[in-house]
Amino acid sequence: QQQVKQSPQSLIVQKGGISIINCAYENTAFDYFPWYQQFPGKGPALLIAIRPDVSEKKEGRFTISFNKSAKQFSLHIMDSQPGDSATYFCAAPSNTGKLIFGQGTTLQVKP
Amino acid sequence: GAGVSQSPSNKVTEKGKDVELRCDPISGHTALYWYRQSLGQGLEFLIYFQGNSAPDKSGLPSDRFSAERTGGSVSTLTIQRTQQEDSAVYLCASSLGGGASGNNEQFFGPGTRLTVL
Numbered sequence: 001q002q003q004v005k006q007s008p009q010s011l012i013v014q015k016g017g018i019s020i021i022n023c024a025y026e027n028t029a030f031d032y033f034p035w036y037q038q039f040p041g042k043g044p045a046l047l048i049a050i051r052p053d054v055s056e057k058k059e060g061r062f063t064i065s066f067n068k069s070a071k072q073f074s075l076h077i078m079d080s081q082p083g084d085s086a087t088y089f090c091a092a093p094s095n096t097g098k099l100i101f102g103q104g105t106t107l108q109v110k111p
Numbered sequence: 112g113a114g115v116s117q118s119p120s121n122k123v124t125e126k127g128k129d130v131e132l133r134c135d136p137i138s139g140h141t142a143l144y145w146y147r148q149s150l151g152q153g154l155e156f157l158i159y160f161q162g163n164s165a166p167d168k169s170g171l172p173s174d175r176f177s178a179e180r181t182g183g184s185v186s187t188l189t190i191q192r193t194q195q196e197d198s199a200v201y202l203c204a205s206s207l208g209g210g211a212s213g214n215n216e217q218f219f220g221p222g223t224r225l226t227v228l
Contacts, residue, residue, distance in 0.1 A: 030210070042221055043221050045219065089153065097209065097210035098156065098159055100156070101146075103153035104154075
C-alpha cells in the first residue's frame with residue numbers, strides 16, 4: 001500500500017522563524033501535491049498545492065519546494081506567526097488518483 | 112450552508128452498539144470521501160464514492176464498517192458492534208470531481224468525534 005512519509009511529527013518555532021516540514025512519496029502517475037492545515041476542532045483545509053512541472057510555488061509566507069527526482073516535497077513557512085500554530089498534512093496522489101495523506105506535523109509557534 | 116456538514120458533532124456510545132454518522136457534501140460535488148483521524152494521528156482513508164461508480168472500499172478496517180451514498184448526495188457511515196479502538200474523529204470530504212488534481216480540491220467537514228466506552 002502506498003505511503004507518504006511526513007516529518008517531523010512535531011515542531012516548535014519562535015515567532016518570526018522559518019518552519020519546514022518534509023514529505024516523501026512513492027511512484028504515482030498523477031501530478032497534484034497539496035498541503036492541508038487543520039486547527040483544533042476543525043476539519044483540514046487546503047493551504048497550498050503544487051504540480052511537479054515547477055520546482056517551487058509561493059503563496060504569501062507559504063512556499064512548497066518540490067524535488068521530483070527524489071520524490072520529496074516540503075512546506076516552508078516564512079516569518080512564522082502564532083496564528084500558524086496548527087497541524088499540517090501533506091498529501092500525494094495514489095496510483096488510482098485518490099490522495100494519500102501524511103501522518104501530520106503539529107506546529108507550535110511561540111510568541 | 113456552503114460547506115460540508117456532518118452530524119452529530121459528538122457521539123458517545125457503549126461498546127457493542129451500532130452508530131451512524133452522516134455527511135452532507137457540498138451541492139454539486141460528485142466525489143465524497145470518509146477518513147478516520149485517531150488522536151494525534153494522520154488521516155486514514157476509509158471509503159471513496161465517485162458519481163455512479165462502485166465505491167472504493169479499500170480503506171475500511173473491518174466488515175463492521177460500511178457506508179452508503181444515497182442519490183449521489185448524503186452519505187452515511189455505519190459502524191456495527193462498536194469497539195473501543197473505533198474511538199476517533201470521522202471526517203467527511205467532498206470534491207467537484209474524482210481524482211487528485213487542482214480542480215478537485217477536497218473540502219472537509221468539521222468531523223464527528225466518536226467515543227466508545
